[in-house]
Amino acid sequence: MPQIEQLAATYSSQIFWMLVFxxxxxxxxxxxxxxxxxxxxxxxxxxxxxDLLAAERARKQADAEEESWRERENANRAKAHAxxxxxxxxxATETEQRLAAAQVTIDGKxxxxxxxxxxxxxxxxxxxxxxAAEAARDIIGRVAGLSLDEGQVRAAVxxxxxxx
Amino acid sequence: xxxFTIEPLFGSGHWSIAGxxxxxxxxxxxxxxxxxxxxxxxxxxxKRQLVPGRWQMAVxxxxxxxxxxxxxxxxPNGKKYVPYIFSLFMFILFANxxxxxxxxxxxxxxxxxxxxxxxxxxxxxxxxxxxxxxxFAKHKLHFFSLFVPHGTPAxxxxxxxxxxxxxxxxxxxxxxxxxxxxxxxxxxxLEVLSSFVIDSGNANIGLFAIAGLPSFILMIGICALELLVxxxxxxxxxxxxxxxxxxxxxxx
Numbered sequence: 001m002p003q004i005e006q007l008a009a010t011y012s013s014q015i016f017w018m019l020v021f022x023x024x025x026x027x028x029x030x031x032x033x034x035x036x037x038x039x040x041x042x043x044x045x046x047x048x049x050x051d052l053l054a055a056e057r058a059r060k061q062a063d064a065e066e067e068s069w070r071e072r073e074n075a076n077r078a079k080a081h082a083x084x085x086x087x088x089x090x091x092a093t094e095t096e097q098r099l100a101a102a103q104v105t106i107d108g109k110x111x112x113x114x115x116x117x118x119x120x121x122x123x124x125x126x127x128x129x130x131x132a133a134e135a136a137r138d139i140i141g142r143v144a145g146l147s148l149d150e151g152q153v154r155a156a157v158x159x160x161x162x163x164x
Numbered sequence: 165x166x167x168f169t170i171e172p173l174f175g176s177g178h179w180s181i182a183g184x185x186x187x188x189x190x191x192x193x194x195x196x197x198x199x200x201x202x203x204x205x206x207x208x209x210x211k212r213q214l215v216p217g218r219w220q221m222a223v224x225x226x227x228x229x230x231x232x233x234x235x236x237x238x239x240p241n242g243k244k245y246v247p248y249i250f251s252l253f254m255f256i257l258f259a260n261x262x263x264x265x266x267x268x269x270x271x272x273x274x275x276x277x278x279x280x281x282x283x284x285x286x287x288x289x290x291x292x293x294x295x296x297x298x299x300f301a302k303h304k305l306h307f308f309s310l311f312v313p314h315g316t317p318a319x320x321x322x323x324x325x326x327x328x329x330x331x332x333x334x335x336x337x338x339x340x341x342x343x344x345x346x347x348x349x350x351x352x353x354l355e356v357l358s359s360f361v362i363d364s365g366n367a368n369i370g371l372f373a374i375a376g377l378p379s380f381i382l383m384i385g386i387c388a389l390e391l392l393v394x395x396x397x398x399x400x401x402x403x404x405x406x407x408x409x410x411x412x413x414x415x416x
Contacts, residue, residue: 030247
C-alpha cells in the first residue's frame with residue numbers, strides 16, 4: 001500500500017501542497033468569490049420579495065380604487081335615475097296641464113259650434129214654417145177661396161209641424 | 165496499487181524547506197488541477213447577473229446547498245463557515261471526480277489524492293482544529309461540558325466524560341480515514357475487476373465469457389457507484405464538519 005510505504009518519504013510534501021492548494025481554494029475561492037455569489041443570491045431574493053410586496057400593494061390600491069369607482073358609479077347612477085324620474089314627472093304634469101287647457105278650448109269650440117248648429121236649425125225650422133204657412137195660405141186661398149190671416153195659418157202650421 | 169504511488173514530477177524530488185521534502189508530486193499536480201478546475205467553475209458563476217445563466221445557476225446551487233446544510237446543522241451562527249465548508253466540499257468533490265476521469269485511455273494517469281490519508285488527514289485535522297478553536301474561544305472551559313450530556317446521573321459523570329472525550333478525539337481520524345478508505349476501496353475494486361477482464365481475455369475466450377464479461381458489466385455499474393461515492397464522501401466530510409461545528413458553536 002503506497003499510502004503507508006511512502007508515508008515517511010512523502011508526508012511533508014503532501015501536507016505542504018495540501019495546505020498550499022487548499023489554502024488557495026479557501027482564501028481565493030471560498031473567501032473571495034463565494035461571498036459575492038451568495039450576495040448575488042441574497043440580492044435577488046430581496047428584489048423578488050420587494051417586487052412581490054410592491055405587486056401586492058399595487059393590487060390592494062387597484063382594489064381600493066375599483067371600490068371607490070364603484071361607489072361613485074353607483075351614486076352617479078342613482079343621481080341619474082332621480083333626474084330622469086323628476087324630468088318624467090315634470091313632463092307628465094306639463095302634458096296634463098296642456099291637455100286640460102286644450103280640452104277647455106275644445107269644449108268652448110264645441111259649445112259654440114253646437115250653439116251655431118242649434119241657431120241654424122231654429123232658423124231653418126222658422127224658414128220651413130214660413131214657407132209652409134205661405135204655401136198653406138196659398139193653397140187654402142186657391143182651393144177654398146178663403147183669405148185667412150197669416151198669423152192664424154202660421155199657428156196652425158206650427159201646431160201641425162210640432163205634433164207631426 | 166501503482167495508481168496510488170506518489171512520484172515527484174519535473175525533477176522536483178530534491179525540493180525541500182528546512183530539511184522537509186516538498187517535491188511537487190503527481191499528488192500535488194492533481195491538487196493543483198482540482199484547484200484550477202474549481203476556480204474556473206466558480207469564476208464562471210461569478211457574473212453576478214440578476215437573472216442567472218446556467219453556469220451561474222450551477223454555482224449558486226452549490227453555495228445554496230452548503231448554506232442550507234450549515235443553516236440546518238448549525239443554525240444562523242453557521243453563516244460565517246460557508247466559505248470554509250464550501251471550499252472543503254467542492255475541493256474534495258472535484259478531487260474525487262477528477263480522480264475517476266478515464267484519462268487512462270489517453271495514456272495519462274489520473275491520481276486521486278483523497279485516497280491518501282496524508283492528504284485527507286490534513287483536511288480532517290484542519291476541521292478538528294477549527295472546532296477546537298471555535299469551541300474554546302466561544303465557551304472557554306465550558307466547552308468541556310460537551311463531554312457530559314444533559315441528564316447524566318452524577319455517578320456516571322466521570323465515565324461518561326471519558327467515553328465522550330474518546331469519541332470526540334476519534335473524530336479527526338474517522339473523518340480523514342473514512343474519505344481515504346472509501347476512495348481507495350473504490351479504486352482498488354475497479355482495478356481488481358479490470359484485471360479480471362484483461363487477464364481472462366488474455367487466457368482464452370471461454371474464461372473471458374465466464375469471468376471477464378460479467379466483470380466488465382459489473383465494472384460499469386461500479387463506475388456509476390463510484391461517481392455516487394465521490395459525491396457522497398465529499399458530502400459526508402462537509403456534513404460531519406458542520407455537525408462538529410454545531411457542537412462548538414452551540415454545545416448541546
